Amino acid sequence: MSGTAADNPGGKRDDEWSQCLELIGRARDRAAFARLFTHFAPLVKAFALGGSPLAASHSEELVQEVMIKVWQKASAFDARKASASTWIYTIARNCRTDLYRRLQKFDTPISADDIWPDMDTGDLFAAVQSNRDASRVRGLLGELPHEQAQILAKVYMEGKSHSEVAEELDLPLGTVKSRVRLAMNKLQLMVEK
Amino acid sequence: MVSHHPDTRLLNEHAAGALDLAPSVCVTLHLNYCEQCRRAHRQLRDLGAGLFDRLPPQAVSENLMDAVMARLDHEPEPLSYRATAAAEGCPPLVQRLMQRDYQDLDWRKIGSQVRICHLRTGDQDNEFALYHIRAGGRIPRHTHRGTELTLVLEGSFSDESGHYEAGDFLMRDGHNQHTPTATRDRDCICVGVLDAPVRFTDWRFRAANPFLRLNAC
Numbered sequence: 001m002s003g004t005a006a007d008n009p010g011g012k013r014d015d016e017w018s019q020c021l022e023l024i025g026r027a028r029d030r031a032a033f034a035r036l037f038t039h040f041a042p043l044v045k046a047f048a049l050g051g052s053p054l055a056a057s058h059s060e061e062l063v064q065e066v067m068i069k070v071w072q073k074a075s076a077f078d079a080r081k082a083s084a085s086t087w088i089y090t091i092a093r094n095c096r097t098d099l100y101r102r103l104q105k106f107d108t109p110i111s112a113d114d115i116w117p118d119m120d121t122g123d124l125f126a127a128v129q130s131n132r133d134a135s136r137v138r139g140l141l142g143e144l145p146h147e148q149a150q151i152l153a154k155v156y157m158e159g160k161s162h163s164e165v166a167e168e169l170d171l172p173l174g175t176v177k178s179r180v181r182l183a184m185n186k187l188q189l190m191v192e193k
Numbered sequence: 194m195v196s197h198h199p200d201t202r203l204l205n206e207h208a209a210g211a212l213d214l215a216p217s218v219c220v221t222l223h224l225n226y227c228e229q230c231r232r233a234h235r236q237l238r239d240l241g242a243g244l245f246d247r248l249p250p251q252a253v254s255e256n257l258m259d260a261v262m263a264r265l266d267h268e269p270e271p272l273s274y275r276a277t278a279a280a281e282g283c284p285p286l287v288q289r290l291m292q293r294d295y296q297d298l299d300w301r302k303i304g305s306q307v308r309i310c311h312l313r314t315g316d317q318d319n320e321f322a323l324y325h326i327r328a329g330g331r332i333p334r335h336t337h338r339g340t341e342l343t344l345v346l347e348g349s350f351s352d353e354s355g356h357y358e359a360g361d362f363l364m365r366d367g368h369n370q371h372t373p374t375a376t377r378d379r380d381c382i383c384v385g386v387l388d389a390p391v392r393f394t395d396w397r398f399r400a401a402n403p404f405l406r407l408n409a410c
């Protein structure tokens with residue numbers, strides 16, 4: 001079982017990006033990098049603009065930083081462990097977090113890479129399971145009711161806490177928490193076995 | 194065996210980067226001990242990636258790609274922190290915050306059985322501290338206004354509602370008055386993260402309350 005294409009029904013496109021990353025990692029292929037840039041840079045920019053206003057005002061700086069990290073770290077990419085967009089998303093999340101703390105002159109010995117170390121398992125069975133989880137989540141995401149998807153987008157794309165989301169949407173905190181829990185159930189996430 | 198975990202809200206906020214630094218460190222420490230939460234974390238990371246894929250793309254400046262291309266071969270590799278296996282005792286992430294040996298930390302005594310040391314994380318809204326409770330010792334009865342996160346690093350302790358071992362993660366709000374007591378066989382070391390100062394309910398310890406002092410500066 002290869003874990004990626006076979007288990008990932010909508011994964012044809014993601015396969016293309018995985019191949020780009022492998023080409024960049026193995027052969028420093030600039031044409032592959034340009035293709036990846038064309039697709040992902042506008043997403044990273046959208047992600048930067050979604051963050052705090054402070055970080056949003058540096059959105060293209062963030063795009064540059066993320067894309068350069070993608071180039072530098074491409075040889076560490078392993079398609080069996082994560083899809084290309086998961087891999088790029090985590091780089092963008094880490095860079096946005098560090099950029100925000102840097103702009104705030106946050107004096108800390110801890111970086112985003114310390115908070116989110118590589119938690120991929122070396123166990124191939126678990127990696128395959130992990131990839132199944134990932135493609136299922138993607139498939140189910142489109143079926144979430146708007147009121148749940150909206151909250152997840154605010155937490156993940158805008159980096160807001162549940163309390164901040166509650167305040168912004170003028171909802172009780174308990175409602176936000178229960179909508180997130182409903183979404184987790186719908187996406188079949190974190191369900192105790 | 195880890196049996197107490199961060200809740201859904203904390204795991205989501207942690208994975209999303211929506212959690213303050215000090216509580217994030219506390220959740221990350223728990224993940225070191227807990228495969229169940231590591232799997233949840235991987236799933237939530239994939240959820241984040243799924244949302245990322247669906248963002249409406251924002252056009253970047255025309256010359257941005259060229260600017261990045263021009264920098265590709267000149268950028269130094271970022272110096273990244275590699276988690277090295279700790280010789281003994283505290284996890285690397287905690288060692289990084291300690292910045293010196295455990296014994297040389299600036300410990301403050303709370304009674305004869307407990308010492309506390311605050312570590313600077315850079316997080317202005319949360320206090321991050323190590324608690325060292327002697328075998329059989331107890332933390333004086335206290336309440337707090339905000340939320341207290343506790344992660345057991347070594348040894349084990351019990352309080353009114355349960356027994357906790359290395360890796361266990363607890364979240365308490367201010368309504369709980371509790372007196373954690375270390376088991377008799379060995380010392381217990383915990384990480385505690387607070388978003389509001391602790392109030393010791395026993396007057397004998399109030400003068401020694403390190404949280405109030407810390408908050409004053």
Ligand SMILES: [Zn+2]
Pocket residue numbers: 195197198199223227229230231
């Ligand atoms: Zn856990």
